Amino acid sequence: MIQILNIENENVIATKITCKITKKDIEKIHPLTHNIIEKGHKVDFYFELEDIDGYDLEGLWADLKVDAAHLSDYGKMAFVGDKKWQKWAAKATDFFTGSEVKYFDLQDKEQAKNWIQIN
Secondary structure, eight states: OEEEOOOSOTTEEEEEEEEEEOHHHHHHHHHHHHHHHHTTOOEEEEEEEEEEEEEOHHHHHHHHHHHHHHGGGEEEEEEEESOHHHHHHHHHHHHHSSSEEEEEEGGGHHHHHHHHTOO
């Protein structure tokens, strides 16, 4: 499940992600992405990861389609979590995108928020 966090920075999408990510979750984020792009900004992301159980199949497919369509529209990405695989996922995202991607441990989430500029 993806919960959209309220923030004041108009080009950042901040989320708290728990359990499984579904197609419905991706459909919540996609219009937010378009709103930022239409204003002429790159889209920055703050992903707070807690007890994630991956994607369901439809969610994975929807996320891949959105990412393929918008990779050049993404700016900074902050991944905040507490699992080793999450750190590797952030590194893979950094490798496969033109985005600036950083991983932060959960106890350093305020540092991540400062980096992505959502305080």
